[in-house]
Every structure is written in C-alpha cells, then in structure tokens.
Amino acid sequence: MIHDNFVEFKVTGEYALFSDPVNRVGGEKFTYQVPTYEALKGIMHSIYWKPTIIWIIDSVRVMNQIQTESKGIRPIKYSSNKNDLSYYTYLKDCCYQVKAHFIWNENRPELANDRNENKHHMIAKRMIERGGRRDIYLGTRECQGYVEPCRFGEDRSAYDETTELDFGMMYHGITYADEAYSEETKGKLSVRLWHAVMRNGIINFDRPEDCLHRQIKEMDMKPFGEEYDNFVSVDVTGGECGVLDEDAL
Template sequence: MEHKNSVEFLVRGRYALFTDPLTKIGGEKFTYQVPTYQALKGIIESIYWKPTIQWYIDEVRIMNQIRTQSIGIRAPHYKDTKNDLSIYTYLKDVEYQVRAHFEWNENRPDLANDRNENKHWLIAKRMIEKGGRRDVFLGTRECQAEVEPCVFGESSSDYDNVDLSFGMMVHGITYADEAYNEETKGKMSVRLWNPVMKNGIIAFIRPEDCEIVRPIKKMTMKEFVNGVNFQSVENEEIN
C-alpha cells in the first residue's frame, strides 16, 4: 500500500550485518538473511528524521542474491587490553529497494507546531537525493551504504517469482517515545514476527500488529526544546 507521504529509495553496500541476537552470546555475530524492520528504519532515520514524525517501513525488495562471507575479527576485551578472535558472518554485495512513509508521533503533542506534512516530505525526498544527512550503514557501523532515489518495483530482482519464509526474526524495538499502547509506555520493548518474502518483496506489518512483544527495561522520553536541542521544520530550508 502506497501512502500519500511515502518515499522510495535504493540502498546498497559491499557488506551488511543484521545480527541475529542468538549468535551474540559467544561474542560472535551471524547475520539474518534479510534486513529487519528496525535496520531499515534506522536507514531512513539517518537520511532524515525529526522527533515530530515516526517512520514506518512498508516494504523491502531483495534485489541481489543472498550470499554470506565470514571474516575473522579481533574483538577487544572489556576488562583488559587483550583480545579474542571472533568470526562475524556478513551478507555480501547487498542491494534493497525500500518503500516507507511517516506519520505524526502522537507521543509528542508538545511538537504539534512542527507538523507541516508537505515540508517534511519534501525535505525527506531531498535528503534521499543527497544520500542522507548522516552516515548510512547496513546493520552495523562498519557496513557503510549508499542511498539513492528509485522507483519501487523497477528493474529485475534475483528473487522475482520466488517465495521464502525466514522463520522467527526480530521485527524491531519500541522506544518510550514510540509507545502505541499502555504496555509499551515508559519502556523499551522488543518485537518478534515471522517474515515471508513473496516475489522478492517482504511486506512489513506495523509495530502494533506484532503479536510477540517483550519488555527490556524502563525508559523515559527525551525532552526537546525548540531552539536548544530541536529546530522546527519551518526554520529549515528544503534545499
């Protein structure tokens, strides 16, 4: 489903690491086969974000064949100067088409004066053309990525006419300022789901539609003051 204020972009990189949390126990990391909702949300937030809006990832299209590469990493100890050799397994030569849209963050009524839908949308599209406001990476900081505009569904994919199920995966994290019901207010929570790819496309469910949600810890919302740690969109240039 395409929304009025949706954006479409292509993101590509030499490596990606969407870490399966089950593999972190021994200090090693193994990637999921496909990006999580949270990883893609982090990408669009690196491109353009304001606390007034909340980004929702609608769909991702897997363009390149899913391949992995294992690399030895010397991970430093936390308590001394020694290090251990760990194996990180990355996705290699990835490319994704992404469709997303934003909605007002109803947890931020104090920023209601910043709700200029057209200007937020125009700035977001402009930032996609520029490659993002901040560094864009695929899962982890060492996996740098490039972003550019695209038409979702255009050009061929290695997974056209292919359907796959990926089992239980992390959908994303709900922070205190993104709470959608009483159970998620004042907390950080993790969401799980079962993604299915159809014709190379994964259609994401909304955070509130995830049936498996687990609280992690208590959390308070950050305060924003216009002119101090926040600038209204009305004071920004589209270009």
C-alpha cells in the same frame, strides 16, 4: 495525514550485517539473510529524521542473490582492553529497494506546530537524492551503504520467480518510550518479534503494533524543547515563529 507521503529508495553496499541477537552471546555475529525492520528504519533516520515524525517501513525488495561471507575479526574486549578473535558472517553484494512513509508522533503533542506534512515529505525526498544527511550503514558501523532514489518494483530481482521463502520468527525492532503505541508500551523499552516471509522478492513488514512484543525495562522519554537547548524555534518568514529547519534557511 492528507498527502501521499511515501518515499522510495535503493540502498546498496558491499557488505551488511543484520545480526541476530541470539547468535551474539558468545561474541560471534551471524547475519540474518534479509534486512530487519529496525535496520531499515535506522537507514531512514540517517536520511532524515525529526522527533515530530515516526518512520514506518512498509516493504523491502531483495534485488541481489543472498550470499554470505565469514571474516576473522579481532574486536577489543573492553573488560580487559585486549584483542579477541571472533568470526563474523556478513551478507555481501547487497542491494535493496525500500518503501516507507511517516506518521505523526502522537507522544509529542508539544511538537504539534511542526506537523507540516508537505514540508517533511519534500525534505525527505531531497535528502534521498543527496544520499542522506548522515552516513548510511547496513546493520553495523563497518558496513557502509549508499542511498539513491528509485521506483519500488523497477528492474529485476533475483527472487522475482521465487513464490515464497519463509524466514521464520525474526527480530523486528525496538519500541522506545517516545514511540509507544499502546498503554502496555508507554514508559517502557520493548522488543518486537514477527514472522518474516518473502514473496517474489518482496517482504511486506508488519506494523509495530501488530508484532509480538516483550517489555525489557522502564524507560523515560527524552525531552525536546527550547528549554533543553535541543529544539529551537526561529522566525524564517517574518511572521509567526516555527520549528527550526536548516533546509528552510
């Protein structure tokens, strides 16, 4: 990478549910106290994503005091097609500042012609200004979120004076086959864990390759290309063809 391709944004929402997989066995859902790496990466994908790039979440800043609220939910049990009764515990009045950047997806050499760093960076910043390309969710579908540009570190956080808050071992995210970073993760679906600590309201995430990981199953990469009708090249300049980008049209 040549340029500074960091992006910064604020995401807010009335509720959030960053669910701990351990607490979902009995049908109940209980949120983590802070966003997971994977949830923030999902928000970044809703803002702007292409298979050419991999988003890396660097830091999150917790702006509002951590509060929870439990609700009685009647989800449908697909096995019997009948309603059930469960209690979900949500975070409420959520506001986070996020800092992220992207790297090239070296697992997709066939998309090397799309590695225009300035183009992807400018589109990502433009999409943040517009609130994202797709709907934003804070963990789960029912928790609608809203994105806007910000400068990371501006304004006051409820935890500016909290020197350290340890959340212990947490779920970090999932490594899919097309984002493999080592021989152990190639052709596999892996789950990552890490030790989360917040200092003065800021959590600096470990990189995926620095986390503990556990292989779940074998997994093939999803193919992209003109022959699969999911990646189209067009001539937008009158010269050499490039990868389709609707923002360039």
